[in-house]
Amino acid sequence: MAKYQEIAKVLRERIETEFYPPNTLMPNQVDLVEEFGVSRMTIKKSLSLLALDGMIYSRRGAGTKIVNRKLWDRETSPATEYQGLTHHVRGTDNKVESESLIFELEFPDEFMQEKLLIGPDQPVFKIIRLRILNDKPFILEHTWFPAHIVVKLNEDHIKSSIYDYIKNELGLKFGGAFRSIQARKADSWDMKYLNAEATDPILEVEQIIYLKDGRPMEYSRARNRFDVRSYTALQVQKEEQ
Amino acid sequence: MAKYQEIAKVLRERIETEFYPPNTLMPNQVDLVEEFGVSRMTIKKSLSLLALDGMIYSRRGAGTKIVNRKLWDRETSPATEYQGLTHHVRGTDNKVESESLIFELEFPDEFMQEKLLIGPDQPVFKIIRLRILNDKPFILEHTWFPAHIVVKLNEDHIKSSIYDYIKNELGLKFGGAFRSIQARKADSWDMKYLNAEATDPILEVEQIIYLKDGRPMEYSRARNRFDVRSYTALQVQKEEQ
């Protein structure tokens, strides 16, 4: 681990334990240089990591201030998560299961060709699965993978974690994701599998996941009952404006 | 403007005009150092700006690649916008108006005290206003401001842009925002002012806006009819993993 990351870790701890109390100034960069025995550029890089998290903010001439803890200490992540549900809720006593409803290979229609940047002759896996959290239906996921990228997908992968398969066995690296969130009316699938009423709103997250090299790797629509989930995001202002 | 920003601007243009074509490698950092006559650290900082936008990505030993344009060139921003609607849709032929439905000063309940980090004796402005886009009702906004921060707010500000007032006249600087997005059932306000049916889903964006120093400046719930808006976000993978 790089020096600047080590130092950032130490500083982050000091802020979390309020060794550096909220609404006070951090030691100035020169003092930190002396304490850690590194150059000032390195200290700056450490501080910039914390600033990205919204824990501190610096003003030229005025110093670096610790932001009130409640700003950044909130429950976050769901809207910036695509590791998959398996990773997201594990750890606590949650039990996650998947029921595969549809698993087939098909040729993409025009919509899917555009979303996945593929041609009409490049087949895609189409998957619909119901994610079950602690024995209760939770998310209905409609997913499409380009078959030439996510090769040799089978039902076993679907039941465990598709993302683990892609990351570990295929060795592909995720580069980013584009998401769009809408409210929808419940359709027949939602009513059947999520036990939604016809009048229940559905929260739909449409997402395209990209590999590091920019190729789309997945298009999906995850549908939730309105009362079981929300999506959150923390935005930190960068630079001037 | 700093050197590294100037250089980033030039490089960004070259990518957008495909002078550097997608899916090819950028000139290496040493070449860029020679071209721009700056040190390598400066070039690195420029490149890191583009990487944050998802336009390029670098791998040690392998070079810096231009990502396929379609990844980052999408319609984005709504979910990472809190400049206010006035700024967001202007420019094109849109006409934005506001109708103030409620504007009053009240004492915060426990919920609002927690959201705005204030005491029960610190009054808040409560505002409900209907945002009208091209003569059609668009968003119903329920907003609360701490009165000791957003002082001397009046109906004129509400009709134009509250954010302009806060930024320009009060001189306060935004630091970030925390958002949560849900699907909701329509309530009587939505039915009356957004012309929603009782069975229409409503997309609700709950948000807390913070000042640079971490003090909450606004709590709001913006409600849309499900068929008029969605929220999008682009996430770029940073660092390893």
Next chain:
DNA sequence: GAGTGGTCTAGACCACCAA
């Protein structure tokens, strides 16, 4: 092994803020 990007140094100058 040659070439790449990531990190780090020890200085320097400057813009900005506060007293």
Next chain:
DNA sequence: TGGTGGTCTAGACCACTCT
């Protein structure tokens, strides 16, 4: 005016990828 953080340099070493 003195102290702060922002930028920048000209090197250096290292980890990694490619072939």
